Amino acid sequence: MGYRVTIKPSGHQFENEAGETLLESALRSGIAINYHCSSGSCGECHGRLIEGELAEAQFHDYRFSKQQLRDGSLLLCRNRAASDLVISANEINDPASIPLQTIETKVYKIDHPNDEYLILQLRTPRSRTLQFLAGQTVKLIIPELESYSIAVASCPCNGMILQFHINLNHPHPFVQRLSEKEKDVGKIVVEGPFGEHILNVQYDLPIIFIAKDSEFGAIKSLIEQVINLELPQPIRLFWIASDDERHYMENYCRSWCDQLDDYHFKGIKQGDSEDIEGVLAQISDMLNVEKIDYSLSDIYIASPFSDLYRMQKWWQTHADAQNIYLMTENRDRYADKPKDGTVVT
Numbered sequence: 001m002g003y004r005v006t007i008k009p010s011g012h013q014f015e016n017e018a019g020e021t022l023l024e025s026a027l028r029s030g031i032a033i034n035y036h037c038s039s040g041s042c043g044e045c046h047g048r049l050i051e052g053e054l055a056e057a058q059f060h061d062y063r064f065s066k067q068q069l070r071d072g073s074l075l076l077c078r079n080r081a082a083s084d085l086v087i088s089a090n091e092i093n094d095p096a097s098i099p100l101q102t103i104e105t106k107v108y109k110i111d112h113p114n115d116e117y118l119i120l121q122l123r124t125p126r127s128r129t130l131q132f133l134a135g136q137t138v139k140l141i142i143p144e145l146e147s148y149s150i151a152v153a154s155c156p157c158n159g160m161i162l163q164f165h166i167n168l169n170h171p172h173p174f175v176q177r178l179s180e181k182e183k184d185v186g187k188i189v190v191e192g193p194f195g196e197h198i199l200n201v202q203y204d205l206p207i208i209f210i211a212k213d214s215e216f217g218a219i220k221s222l223i224e225q226v227i228n229l230e231l232p233q234p235i236r237l238f239w240i241a242s243d244d245e246r247h248y249m250e251n252y253c254r255s256w257c258d259q260l261d262d263y264h265f266k267g268i269k270q271g272d273s274e275d276i277e278g279v280l281a282q283i284s285d286m287l288n289v290e291k292i293d294y295s296l297s298d299i300y301i302a303s304p305f306s307d308l309y310r311m312q313k314w315w316q317t318h319a320d321a322q323n324i325y326l327m328t329e330n331r332d333r334y335a336d337k338p339k340d341g342t343v344v345t
């Protein structure tokens with residue numbers, strides 16, 4: 001049986017399940033808590049007990065002063081609840097407040113959902129996990145090669161196993177080396193996180209996610225966060241790809257119906273001669289049928305750089321959409337340039 005934990009001053013709540021620390025439960029529930037080592041050394045996850053009882057704390061190196069102990073100070077990564085609790089804790093509301101981290105990782109797993117894409121999972125040391133928010137990117141670094149920027153495709157609730165969706169046709173040297181060496185690529189350094197377009201949970205606006213090709217990875221992380229937070233508003237996911245093979249996690253997208261009350265998924269094929277504006281018109285027609293007001297929705301677009309700004313422009317001019325959040329992979333010299341000649345600074 002779990003205990004209910006309420007965080008002051010936000011009022012956020014989570015269930016502390018048996019066998020989990022307070023930090024693990026909070027992260028699993030989609031609550032972004034400030035932490036660093038996860039092992040009781042740094043003190044970054046400190047909080048304070050306001051009401052309730054704690055189980056005996058696990059050993060930790062970090063030392064509180066006598067005054068802090070009298071005030072009920074605790075480490076979320078070393079404590080568990082023994083009753084329902086009210087605590088104070090340092091929650092992260094602003095991506096800029098997450099420190100830049102540089103972590104050496106190992107390849108944990110590589111999957112090939114089709115000939116074109118690769119799903120890479122990296123494992124950090126247990127005491128050096130990555131703190132990030134859904135929707136943020138990192139740089140992946142193989143020594144002597146240029147760094148490769150990419151969105152983290154996994155949930156921030158697990159900072160130790162990090163997932164990335166990679167298009168093997170990308171000409172970036174990092175991608176080419178990984179494709180050649182696979183698990184033998186050696187150590188990969190992760191630097192980050194970067195990016196400010198995180199999930200906006202301030203209002204109960206409908207959320208429309210639009211992913212193109214393997215940029216689906218960024219959207220996957222955001223939707224896993226939506227599920228953890230148990231957000232009640234309508235959620236619509238449209239995944240654009242040129243054929244069914246490229247909807248490489250279609251069944252997984254459908255399975256989210258079981259976890260979200262008001263969720264629909266639609267995989268959309270973009271024909272060779274069809275431009276992206278035509279596809280977006282189809283999406284807006286589907287939303288109109290459902291009477292979802294996209295001018296009053298949060299729209300998250302994750303696309304290769306070449307189409308990103310055309311997609312933004314279409315929603316702004318045809319749908320008067322105000323809340324558009326853009327995500328893309330590398331904007332460096334290896335990325336396809338915008339097809340309409342847009343100059344991006």
Ligand code: FES
Pocket residue numbers: 035036037038039040041042043044045046062075076077078
């Ligand atoms: S995260 Fe370092 S002490 Fe808890």
